[in-house]
């Protein structure tokens with residue numbers, strides 16, 4: 001008796017699509033979602049007690065692996081002290097101090113409960129601080145599901161976007177301009193047309209919601225220059241990349257290539273909560289002081305800075321600051337990506353892959369794509385075959401070709417070797 005199937009049937013009767021977040025439903029790849037019974041280190045076990053090597057890690061937060069002893073201890077201790085107070089706590093101050101210490105562009109920070117909330121609040125802040133309404137986002141970047149961000153490109157640069165979800169009135173996205181990622185000419189044209197009305201440009205600096213696509217250094221350089229020149233704020237959505245691609249996030253990676261580089265507002269989530277509902281946005285004091293109760297931009301939350309979540313986040317951030325942590329994680333991730341590339345080459349499968357820190361992406365394409373339309377050239381039946389081949393062999397990657405993957409500090413060389421040899425067998429079957 002397959003318990004995943006039984007649970008999915010029960011779930012579908014009560015929860016739309018059987019899931020509480022759409023990509024979990026395996027709609028793109030087909031088949032039955034695995035219901036997780038428990039997890040430890042690099043593994044989780046499904047309802048049938050089958051073990052998987054986990055390359056999702058809750059979509060990024062579990063950078064230490066599941067059930068890290070120091071984090072479990074911190075959470076247990078915090079839970080005994082109380083779940084939520086609706087009044088400030090010392091741990092919120094400690095977490096703010098950690099964030100400000102690790103991310104030089106942030107002088108002040110506000111804690112919230114999800115990446116969606118953080119991105120939505122950051123945009124309200126950018127609009128409130130500049131007194132402008134319009135914003136730029138890029139096709140293929142995800143910033144949570146706030147109405148104004150569920151938008152696809154309009155019919156030209158003079159027209160603004162169209163909603164990508166039912167229930168979002170066109171008027172709500174009329175200020176959102178959607179551009180192609182890594183397209184400098186289009187970016188320049190958009191600023192020439194709308195620069196004086198732009199509150200902000202929001203970007204995933206290394207996009208993890210169209211698999212794994214880096215903003216090129218020339219493109220990022222122009223994003224920064226044009227924002228500065230036109231008085232728009234550069235909003236870095238580092239919900240996925242923050243504390244994941246490097247201790248200082250993707251902005252520290254770009255700062256190495258672009259001297260003095262800083263975004264104006266940063267949005268954090270995922271790793272910052274270590275698996276608990278926690279996210280944040282922050283930036284320079286002059287911008288952050290527009291927030292209530294100091295300023296006129298309203299923003300609030302019953303569970304914001306939750307005491308158990310902040311304990312989990314603090315314990316996680318403490319571990320990832322240990323000497324050599326990111327070097328080890330980056331080397332492990334690199335060895336996985338190299339091993340997969342070699343296995344694909346040995347089986348004559350068109351393949352390209354990239355990684356930064358503990359985040360990676362691979363494509364069944366001969367060259368790394370630079371934007372969303374290029375990512376979508378992937379042959380999806382072939383990706384689905386790869387996904388299910390790996391799943392059968394106990395390797396769990398994202399059930400959609402437009403998602404990044406994550407390695408944790410708990411993945412051992414033998415886990416990575418097992419993954420590469422499973423992938424080699426599946427690659428062989430792809431061409432059979």
Ligand SMILES: *Cc1c(COP(=O)(O)O)cnc(C)c1O
Nearest residue numbers: 114115116142143144237239240
């Ligand atoms: C996950 C994600 C979000 C949304 O975060 P939630 O916690 O799921 O609301 C926003 N931006 C990026 C870049 C993300 O990866």
